Amino acid sequence: MTPHTAQTDPSGSTIIETRDLVREFSVRKGLSRRVVRAVDGLSLRIGAGEAVGYIGANGAGKSTTIKMLTGILVPTSGEVRTCGLDPTTRRRDLARRIGVVFGQRSQLWWDLPLRETYPILAAIHGLSSERERERTAELVDALDLAAFLDTPVRQLSLGQRMRGELAAALLHSPGLVILDEPTIGLDVLSKAQLRQFLRAERERHGTTLLLTTHDMSDIEHLCDRVLLVDSGRLLYDGDLPSLARSMGARRVLVVDLELPHPDLTDLSDEDGTPLAGVDLVGSEADGLRQRLAFDTEKTSAARLLAAVTRRTDVRDLSIEEPDIEDVVRRVYASGLDT
């Protein structure tokens, strides 16, 4: 199979472009050294205003790509332009135009409260005091920061800190925001807040988003395009539903029952029509918790739940999205050829 490639509008303005981008690392193995090609001939174009998910298994080359896009790493060969600039030679200029958020690394000063942090960042970016006041107020409101503005960063919860990080990265209203695993470790509510904020920011200011994530819901809620990499090469460029569908990825309904129950198999509608695309994929504690994978193209979550509740009483439920690792595994299993 050849990689699916999205047709992007050639007339739209380009915000990220790479051509045959390569990055190698020399790694010591015992007494000898060997070369690892973390990024291997990557060519892509991202237009202004797009929201793109950059996904792939662990070690696929995502972080290395992001580091080259932001000027942290120099490419071994090939070309890269971010906001029209060469990131390695124009790193300072680039910093004024982009915002970068690392889910696993804080960019805030640990001992300072956010109230003292933002004026420093505003000064670094050369914002006027009026602009600083306006933008800080906008971000404090949108990210609901008011309650902990005076707390030193080290005392914030992870969810609070990530909201503070986002405000810091977006204070100068960058046209491009690059996020590396922004929702990692966050609870459901904090994830929802972050996504809601990024969506609103994009709608209001036309901000371009590029994010890596292992959470498929981040992509579902935020991105209209997905780039899938494996061993540093682009395997897929298109939308998420097509990728997930082509890989047969399914959601899972997890039900906790009032009483132990035999396996929930052969489920059907009220009129006896069997539900298609549903499989029991787990049963624990004598059937008190059962997991049903379902294909949303064939059976909706509501129909499936109705079929379960006709059989037995449900105490609690949740729906697990297919995770990207699973989709990626399916890509490999299907023998997609690069």
Ligand SMILES: Nc1ncnc2c1ncn2[C@@H]1O[C@H](COP(=O)(O)OP(=O)(O)OP(=O)(O)O)[C@@H](O)[C@H]1O
């Ligand atoms: N500084 C480095 N020195 C040597 N090898 C490296 C270095 N950085 C990355 N690599 C290797 O390059 C490959 C790609 O790594 P990279 O961190 O870009 O992957 P990733 O897709 O971001 O993975 P993850 O999802 O686990 O963060 C891996 O084989 C990794 O071991």
